[in-house]
Amino acid sequence: MSALNQKLFSAADNLRSKMDASEYKNYLLGLIFYKYLSDKLLEKVVVSADASLEEYDTQKKQTELYIELMSDDEIKDDLIETLVDTLGYDIAPEYLFNVLADHAQQNIFQLNDLNKAFVELASKYEQFNGLFDDVDLTSKKLGSDDQQRNITITEVLKKLAYVDLVGYGGDVIGDAYEFLISQFASEAGKKAGEFYTPHQVSDMMAQIVALGQENKKLFSIFDPTMGSGSLMLNVRNYLNYPDSVKYHGQELNTTTFNLAKMNLILHGVDNEDMRLRNGDTLNKDWPTDEPYTFDSVLMNPPYSAKWSADDTFLDDSRFNRYGKLAPKTKADFAFLLHGFYHLKDSGTMAIVLPHGILFRGAAEGVIRKKLLEDGSIDAVIGLPGNMFFGTSIPTTVVILKKNRETRDVLFIDASKDFIKGKNQNKLSTEHIDRIVETYKKRETVEKYAYVASFDEIKENDFNLNIPRYVDTFEEEEEIDLATIGSELKMAREKKAELEASLFEMIFSLQYDEENEKWIQGALEVFKNEK
Template sequence: MEQLQTSQSLYQALWNSADILRSKMDANDYKSYLLGMVFYKYLSDKMLFYVAETMEEPTDDLHKALGLYRGYYEDEETHSDLLAVIKGEMSYAIEPDLTFTALVDRVNDGTFQLEELAQGFRNIEQADELFENLFEDIDLYSKKLGATPQKQNQTISGVMKELAVLDVAGHAGDMLGDAYEYLIGQFATDSGKKAGEFYTPQPVAKLMTQIALLGREDKKGFTLYDATMGSGSLLLNAKRYSHEPNTISYFGQELNTSTYNLARMNMILHGVPIENQYLHNADTLDEDWPTQEPTNFDGVLMNPPYSAKWAADSGFLQDPRFSAFGALAPKSKADFAFLLHGYYHLKQDGGVMAIVLPHGVLFRGNAEGKIRQHLLEEGAIDTVIGLPANIFFNTSIPTTVIVLKKDRTTRDVYFIDASKEFTKGKNQNLMEDKHIEKILEAYKSREDMDKFAHLASFEELQENDFNLNIPRYVDTFEEEEVAPLTDIVANINKTNQEIATKSAQLTDLLHQLKGTTPEAQAELDAFLKDLTL
């Protein structure tokens, strides 16, 4: 309970700091500033506490830790050895005057200059390849922050003062990483459609991750791949469900550079060892990645942009990712291109892939129909799960999770209609743990469940021309209860009586009307004569 309260106060403090920027720019812009500064504070605080521990004077007071650091930093005898130890452990070192704590002190006494924070960002970026260009989205001199340098300084100073109260490094475990994801989720809600590009709602991420890890929670060295990783939240969920979380290797690719940087920060904040991060900034469909070992993975998780446009050049028919299927996803809908890319990178032996896509992929024809039929004939599609509508930030349409495997000995497909598994929220429908648990229990059993799940044989799929539209396999039709005839007659009589009463009241009121001129009265009399109620 105490940890929950601490989390809530942390979330609240983080969110309060966003208020300063919220009036000046939209969420898609201010997330870079806020999350970047949270990250810089995290690096700064973590380093100060590490120095205090290393010098065997541990403290939970940042100012005391800064005082210790400054003393050893300015001492010629300890300076170089201390920096070597810090860099060896953390891959960076921030000089005392550029630590977040020192900068906030100068904010409070009115001597802070924006250039100092900018220099701190540059120093981190140049410290190690891991941090290269990490703060490139944060323009501290943007007119959005204020029309004059003084206004810009005031805005950033205000944000830093709000963030100064956060105990970001002193919390146990993944609290900051989780708070970071909480904020990403809030930004996703705030900035609408754009945000869906970098964030998969937690319930969907939970479901997909548990499916990918099912029965392999104890596996050491699990490899996980997301070719459209956004902020990395889908990948990072694996830490929650693996019993060997520190041995997971994360492979991720992202087209948008600022979102890619967000994922890099997210990995570091979640304590993922540097040697377990393999992240890439490029176009997944245009050029295959990874192409050097390992290229196939234990788990593949994807939430690609829905029905996106892509090149679909004929040359892709020779690309090993797509060549076996004899057709390419159409230019206007890259859904199957993303699916085949992920499937190509799935391990042959025991690999599990879960991808979330719009329902159109289940029944659209032409090239998509051809690809779908090939996958079904190969036995690649294991399960189709229909999710509720309006659970994503960027679309209200219902979506489907498709589970694929390469080593199946059967070609049946298990259908789960989870479209009603939600709790209605203010702006969005919410899938709770009980809903996810129900889906997972069905997935594990592969048993028919009335109005919820059905295991379709390959012959059934053939009879339906390889159309996977869920209502063809799971009948959720509810017959309306027919009332007894005596009740129906009683209701009709009651309604007729009410109509008669109201009509009589209306007629009485109309007869009380008087024309304001002889002509108007004559017209009114004629109207009342012809009126039948």
Template sequence: MSNSKEQRTQTLSQALWNSANILRSKMDANDYKSYLLGLVFYKFLSDKVLLYTANNLLEEETDDLQLAQKIYEEAYSDPEQKEDILNILKEEIAYAIEPQLTFTALVNQINTGEFQLESLAQGFRNIEQANEIFENMFEDIDLYSKKLGQTPQKQNATISAIMKELSTLDIAGHSGELLGDAYEDLIGKFAGESVKKAGEFYTPQPVAKLMTQIAIHGRENQRGFTVYDPTMGSGSLLLNAKKYSNEPGYISYYGQELNTSTYNLARMNMLLHGVANENQKLHNADTLDKDWPTDEPTDFDAVLMNPPYSAKWSADKGFLQDPRFSNFGVLAPKSKADFAFLLHGFYHLKQNGGVMAIVLPHGVLFRGNAEGKIRKHLLEEGAIDTIIGMPANIFYNTSIPTTVIILKKNRTNRDVLFIDASKEFDKGKNQNTMTDEHIQKILDAYIKREDIDKFAHVASFDEIKENDFNLNIPRYVDTFEEEEVVPLTEIVTNINETRAEIEKTTNELYGLLDELVGTTSEADKELQEFLANFKK
């Protein structure tokens, strides 16, 4: 990303974040993200209608939204032009917005005191009904919630204030990538504020960058690249593929998400990043409960996953007949669905050339029983390619260290590359961060696939077998550092300096104690006895 693009993204991100101040005192970030991101998305759709109509349909070149609004209103007032405009808009961009319901028109109504929340609600409904890709998109935005204000007037005032703040932003004028990155940055900031819920919808960008670059390595020029995330959250992992492909317009994205609010967030995120409707197939359902997709395509070039860690699932015996799990003879335990998620993703990976990257807690590397059997089966078929130990405290929802596991099908050998990247971070006040240099070091080790002292080791299958198929990273990568031997003369000097410091401090303390006086003769006598014993 160029510096100018970085600066523009930061400026846009900061302006969007400032808009959150209006809601920050009223509700938790997990609630207000739906309002702010939904309104940003509505403005994006609205601005696109105005500028597309003025510049592309009516060929009246402008980037001024007020002028575009006027041009749109005039054209819409002509019945013949109106019909043509509506038909073309629905065909070209899949929706249309009536002139009086555009974001610009509603802000004008706010400024003249005529705005009604029902107008915005109607705008939302119209978009949702325009095309199935927008179905129920705004269902999380309750414009009449008491959280916005106890009275209709206060609710109106809160939404009006946010819309006025957002109205100054040139949203549609930015390229899809620039706006998408700013939106992504905003989602990340929300994740930082709503720590408990963050893991449900966001994978930190450094982790997403690493996983995506590994998954796409060597296939940057492939047209028609397919990427799948069955626990997609806000879609951040999926969308990283665009950044590392030389054919981003030909990528197809497949994603599933259980949480409806987060699913809607991912849909918005896709559109704001400029992903064409036909290139995204997103689904709102329980990934483990019922397999998806079951219609072609069902296997993908890349599978990227950051599932909820050690989540509970049914582990119903019927799943032993499910093709995702049947080859392994056992199921992931009810209390820990980690391997259920892993096997689901692995099932949907292409036989030849497919690469899967999944983030999981370290327990999957060494826990026994059913998990041990699944791990052994995967190792015996050569499915586990690389184990990367990540630093602690880099995720919003947990401080525990995690591991990124890379899986492939039809490998020619069964060795495993271990990378101990637990020290590859910069310490932050509340959270550790990984820089591009840290990511590149890990990526280089993955590509070279050779032993690096105290960092990486290629373990043969026999070595893993000798370790009873335990993949705990310290068994394979020795990071022990011998402490420097300090000369005896230096130790003696340090001891003498410490003694002198203790003596000086003790004398100062005695001096302070000698100044104490009891408030009565009895108290003073008791104090003197205490001091005499204390100084022995």
């Protein structure tokens, strides 16, 4: 368990008995986010003062410097202006996370001070509006009265105080979220994975959608079911100009929408580079103004969700080319077509869906046929089962492109390549590399990949079920009946020898009247078996 996860697990102890894991994750993620903003500000203060981080190597020293600078009226306004220009926000010294945590250590912390800190940040700066709404400091689940709630948050602050977030070498919110929803899944037994794509799957999808577009100086990403936002953020790791990426995302769940916004801010994405919306992706198209098409579209929508499938959607430009609407009880193709509509002609889309979309008939069969006739489906990648939190079903990643020169489809069966985990299976770096390299080469690989022509797919009645194209059947070794017969004969002979030996032993035993009945019974059993 990493140091971050250890601290989270320890902090969760103070909340675990009071509320469901699906609720306490909101408190922990909100506090981690606020701590990150606070810690980042202190480092910026040191740099802005032309001081050395080696000299100001503790938060206590950094805070003392900040208080000193803020007490000088000639410096104060310039410092705040610098912080807002570079970070996009400022925090008063008395509301710094480490100051509040220090009060917690001294048991003089006041819950109202943390509440004021949240309110001030959210009211002063638009990008933080609503981000702390799920950290409900008045909830009776924290305690029956103010004093009890104060004690609960005091203990949580103590646990989080020493987590190094600024120096954390990774996706802080993503890693924390993955750990917390694993607790959520195991403790609460609820569907936990609908807002998060495991980072190995996310990494594989990011590499594929970036292929051939690495040198674009302006790059746009769209995730209409963005969850925690990690799918979008992963793409920039494979671009040569990662600082010039524009992020566009939509999320129905307000709590998760806020989480995605936190995640992008934590990754240094400027407010003007993110265009996020809290809304229903299928019910009403968005975005409808420029830009409404993007270099890459990535999606991990809720599987086989319900939607209205109202007839009016047949006139919707997202769906009207495909003859039918996705069924009311399975919105999978509705999500796919929505994302595909917003893809640039030169772009690449990757979407995670259940295998049913590959072979189900009726309306889904009509939509799939049209996509294949248009050459829109570029590749189908079968993943192992039990990869996602909250569901054990195997999934598939479908890659789509516009204006392809061919209508063939690359099938990759990666379902057998995984590291078995206690709760979830995982892909190794080697597994991911194999998928991406196979996708690049676009060649048939025995028992792993197959390039199917359009005519072949047509002959299969537009069924894309992977086993129809990739034969992973392993022939069992031929059974040598003569050898088995010989071994069976030897086993019987050995058994007879042992039985005879055991009969002799029982027969030769000395026994009294008390055990006579038992011994005679045992001998009778042996005689009958003979």
